[in-house]
Amino acid sequence: MKKTIAAFIAATALAGPASAELVFAGLDYRTGPYAPNGIPFADGYADYFTLLQERDGGIGGEPIRYLTCETAYNTEQGVECYESTKGEGVLVYQPLSTGITYQLIPKATQDKIPLHTMGYGRTSAANGAVFPYIFNYPGTYWDAASVIVKHMLDVEGGSLQGKKVALVYHNSAYGKEPIRTLESLAEKHGFELSLLPVDHPGQEQKATWLQVRRDRPDFVTMWGWGVMNQVAVQEAASIRFPMDRFIGVWWSASENDVIPAGDGADGYKAVTFHGVGDDFPIYDEIRRHVVDTGKAAGDGSNLGTVLYNRGLVAAMWAAEAARTAQEMHGVSAITPEMMRDGMEALDVDEARLAELGLPNFTVPVKVSCANHGGPGKGMIQQWSAADRKWSIITDFIDSDREVIDPLIEADSSAYASEAGITPRDCN
Amino acid sequence: MIYRETGDFKTSYADDQQIFPIAQDRFAFLALMAVAFLVVPFLIDDYWEKSILLPFLVYALAAIGLNILTGYCGQVSLGTGGFMAVGAYSAYKLMTAFPSLDMSLVVITSGLITAMVGMLFGLPSLRIKGFYLAVATLAAQFFLVWLFNKIPWFYNYSATGQITAPERFAFGVPVTGPATDPWATYLFCLAFVVLFGLIAKNLLRGRIGRSWMAIRDMDIAAEIIGVDPLKAKLSAFGVSSFYIGMAGALYFAVLFGAVEVGEAFGINASFEVMFMIIIGGLGSMMGSFLGAGFVVLLPILLKTVLVDGFDLGTAFAKYIEITAFGALIITFLIAEPHGLARLWAIVKERLRIWPFPH
Numbered sequence: 001m002k003k004t005i006a007a008f009i010a011a012t013a014l015a016g017p018a019s020a021e022l023v024f025a026g027l028d029y030r031t032g033p034y035a036p037n038g039i040p041f042a043d044g045y046a047d048y049f050t051l052l053q054e055r056d057g058g059i060g061g062e063p064i065r066y067l068t069c070e071t072a073y074n075t076e077q078g079v080e081c082y083e084s085t086k087g088e089g090v091l092v093y094q095p096l097s098t099g100i101t102y103q104l105i106p107k108a109t110q111d112k113i114p115l116h117t118m119g120y121g122r123t124s125a126a127n128g129a130v131f132p133y134i135f136n137y138p139g140t141y142w143d144a145a146s147v148i149v150k151h152m153l154d155v156e157g158g159s160l161q162g163k164k165v166a167l168v169y170h171n172s173a174y175g176k177e178p179i180r181t182l183e184s185l186a187e188k189h190g191f192e193l194s195l196l197p198v199d200h201p202g203q204e205q206k207a208t209w210l211q212v213r214r215d216r217p218d219f220v221t222m223w224g225w226g227v228m229n230q231v232a233v234q235e236a237a238s239i240r241f242p243m244d245r246f247i248g249v250w251w252s253a254s255e256n257d258v259i260p261a262g263d264g265a266d267g268y269k270a271v272t273f274h275g276v277g278d279d280f281p282i283y284d285e286i287r288r289h290v291v292d293t294g295k296a297a298g299d300g301s302n303l304g305t306v307l308y309n310r311g312l313v314a315a316m317w318a319a320e321a322a323r324t325a326q327e328m329h330g331v332s333a334i335t336p337e338m339m340r341d342g343m344e345a346l347d348v349d350e351a352r353l354a355e356l357g358l359p360n361f362t363v364p365v366k367v368s369c370a371n372h373g374g375p376g377k378g379m380i381q382q383w384s385a386a387d388r389k390w391s392i393i394t395d396f397i398d399s400d401r402e403v404i405d406p407l408i409e410a411d412s413s414a415y416a417s418e419a420g421i422t423p424r425d426c427n
Numbered sequence: 428m429i430y431r432e433t434g435d436f437k438t439s440y441a442d443d444q445q446i447f448p449i450a451q452d453r454f455a456f457l458a459l460m461a462v463a464f465l466v467v468p469f470l471i472d473d474y475w476e477k478s479i480l481l482p483f484l485v486y487a488l489a490a491i492g493l494n495i496l497t498g499y500c501g502q503v504s505l506g507t508g509g510f511m512a513v514g515a516y517s518a519y520k521l522m523t524a525f526p527s528l529d530m531s532l533v534v535i536t537s538g539l540i541t542a543m544v545g546m547l548f549g550l551p552s553l554r555i556k557g558f559y560l561a562v563a564t565l566a567a568q569f570f571l572v573w574l575f576n577k578i579p580w581f582y583n584y585s586a587t588g589q590i591t592a593p594e595r596f597a598f599g600v601p602v603t604g605p606a607t608d609p610w611a612t613y614l615f616c617l618a619f620v621v622l623f624g625l626i627a628k629n630l631l632r633g634r635i636g637r638s639w640m641a642i643r644d645m646d647i648a649a650e651i652i653g654v655d656p657l658k659a660k661l662s663a664f665g666v667s668s669f670y671i672g673m674a675g676a677l678y679f680a681v682l683f684g685a686v687e688v689g690e691a692f693g694i695n696a697s698f699e700v701m702f703m704i705i706i707g708g709l710g711s712m713m714g715s716f717l718g719a720g721f722v723v724l725l726p727i728l729l730k731t732v733l734v735d736g737f738d739l740g741t742a743f744a745k746y747i748e749i750t751a752f753g754a755l756i757i758t759f760l761i762a763e764p765h766g767l768a769r770l771w772a773i774v775k776e777r778l779r780i781w782p783f784p785h
Contacts, residue, residue: 030742031749039742070730070741075690079683080478080727087474102589102685106605122587172577173587173687180586197576200689411586418593418603 004338014163020333021065022058023323024315025090027081027100031203034226036256037307038297041096042068044311046297047290052319054289059322062332073226075099082107091339092116092318098174106419108132109224114340118314119144119250119273123177124383124411126373129345129423131412135343137317137374138365141223142407143399144249144271145178147378149185150397151203151247151269152219157367160191164217167233168208168224171197175223178249180411184403192216197316202228209235222248237264243383244269250378254306257392258383266385269393271378274362278304282312282357306381306390313362320356321346321383344369365397369426429689463617468610469650471672476609482723485674490703490715491627492670497701498710499631499644500663504543506564508696509571510668512688513541514675516581519590519704522603522680527666530597530680532620537676538669544571545668552660556646562751568697575688591685598659603680612681617675629711640710662784671700706756708768716768726752 029038069081078100101121127135169175186193244267253270325342377396516536550565594604641649707718733744
């Protein structure tokens with residue numbers, strides 16, 4: 001009881017009055033088995049807001065306040081973070097965890113706070129009619145699955161008939177997301193899909209890769225995260241699986257995932273939706289305003305890594321949505337609900353990207369009431385162990401809308417009827 | 428001087444045998460209940476509900492369950508997470524199969540289903556003891572989690588294997604789903620904890636509880652004086668799993684609304700509840716509550732103080748939190764191996780003779 005009282009005093013004493021600032025929150029994880037992937041993303045996400053604050057004094061003249069909360073990729077702690085920060089007027093949450101996303105979808109909708117689950121979370125949230133507060137642009141897991149399969153088709157010269165594809169996945173809501181799409185695609189293209197689950201946290205995968213060695217699939221695709229990625233790449237290398245036939249989702253595609261395997265990882269591929277490296281004008285500004293002034297969220301070593309770039313692009317879309325919301329509503333101090341309107345009207349084209357110092361960095365995104373999932377395109381990147389860097393090897397590949405759209409429609413309407421939601425009219 | 432029993436005369440056996448024989452304890456308990464039922468519901472907000480009080484209540488219920496089995500009957504169990512999963516998935520299946528069923532019945536029925544599963548996995552306890560039994564229950568833990576991951580019927584064939592609680596009512600008030608009021612879910616859980624806490628306390632003071640303790644203290648001696656080990660052990664597994672199952676149902680349906688079996692009910696959950704009863708005190712009702720409070724609230728308190736109070740980085744604070752938590756467990760156990768409940772009892776003893784210790 002004494003502890004409760006102390007916690008209460010501490011909590012009330014520190015909760016200040018709401019002020020006219022734009023509040024953004026990073027639900028980070030810099031600890032635990034998912035930290036290798038959580039840290040660069042958190043750095044990129046925070047640094048972009050620091051850049052806007054230091055260089056422009058915020059967004060549209062309104063200062064930015066950036067909160068952080070450590071979730072350790074754990075659902076319980078993620079919900080605690082959400083509950084403890086939502087009173088501060090956070091404009092948008094980016095939990096970077098499919099498990100936490102599933103928890104927050106009903107809560108955030110109830111609290112009228114938008115959630116940007118960029119390329120993760122519940123795929124069918126792309127249907128904005130059913131999920132007005134949830135956004136997953138620029139693409140979903142199902143888009144990623146489809147892009148990967150299209151790349152396999154390219155490699156095989158247009159047909160996957162009779163081929164074998166194995167999915168190595170994190171045995172959680174996250175890893176299970178693509179199964180439905182891959183099953184439909186397997187039917188359409190005539191390949192045989194085998195499912196190989198890996199339990200949290202994924203350090204033990206000997207049995208999984210033994211099975212890969214026995215079945216000899218033509219391709220392996222992976223939905224992994226955290227330590228699981230490194231282990232899988234190492235195991236694949238150790239059974240001498242041809243790495244250019246091992247294709248990860250965009251969450252299994254960072255430097256930290258391939259470097260531990262050394263030369264064995266050479267040729268490993270993954271899908272992505274943004275550029276690689278730090279050869280973009282914005283990096284000069286980040287170095288000048290953020291890193292050199294000692295205001296960087298991390299130690300500055302992650303600049304230009306895949307997940308740092310991903311945090312950057314996530315923050316860029318959030319800031320652009322806030323700017324859009326400010327223009328739409330004519331006020332600079334926007335509320336989470338106005339932020340939602342801004343996200344739904346978000347339109348970041350190539351010209352705008354160039355203005356922001358990110359030319360050709362990512363796919364142009366245009367969100368609408370009905371489509372919260374964005375264009376759903378992806379590129380394939382490949383790892384070169386000799387140069388220790390990723391390079392993009394394809395153009396943007398469109399996902400297979402004729403397979404994905406009916407699946408999104410079916411899953412979101414199932415959710416709507418289960419949760420008693422009447423879909424909005426988006427016309 | 429302040430805390431004493433002088434002048435508190437008992438004139439009947441009933442008086443003498445009540446749960447709180449000292450009048451001051453009785454009043455303190457009633458006052459606590461009055462605050463919990465009549466004051467807190469008016470003050471509670473989302474944060475207090477979802478992050479502090481509900482986790483405390485749910486884990487307290489689970490800790491009572493495990494304490495019955497391990498603390499009172501001496502059967503070591505590492506299957507708590509698995510049994511909580513049985514409760515959660517039973518609740519989910521009941522909620523979706525019978526939408527009009529009242530949530531209180533759903534929770535109790537989930538507890539009963541878990542009790543049956545618990546008795547099934549308790550059967551090996553008739554032949555094996557101690558560490559070997561711990562390993563057998565560990566098998567239950569892994570088997571149950573695997574089962575709920577493997578068989579799609581349990582999660583109604585959802586694409587992700589997650590189970591999500593639809594909106595359901597208890598006595599006409601919504602207690603599950605996103606649109607619940609904090610006071611409703613709080614009172615719902617509190618009612619379960621208080622009611623079943625009292626039932627457990629009375630079970631433990633009675634014939635059944637004494638037979639469990641006899642088994643714990645020395646099973647052969649207990650058998651000689653006429654305690655049936657089969658009945659005692661299986662009833663301990665049943666009652667314990669009943670509580671743990673209810674805790675699992677509340678955890679899923681009321682507290683979180685959506686769970687993933689591997690993450691929520693993994694081996695970590697088993698260890699967490701076990702830490703609670705070890706830190707709180709084996710074989711003590713008070714210990715179940717103190718242990719749950721310690722394990723649930725201390726990390727949040729440390730986080731609040733370190734991050735908001737001292738403005739440390741979140742990752743650094745997290746590492747300090749983990750370290751401090753471990754250090755505190757060791758300190759407490761060295762200072763008092765019988766747990767927080769024993770410390771509490773010592774404080775009470777001292778207070779009774781204070782300020783004249785001789």
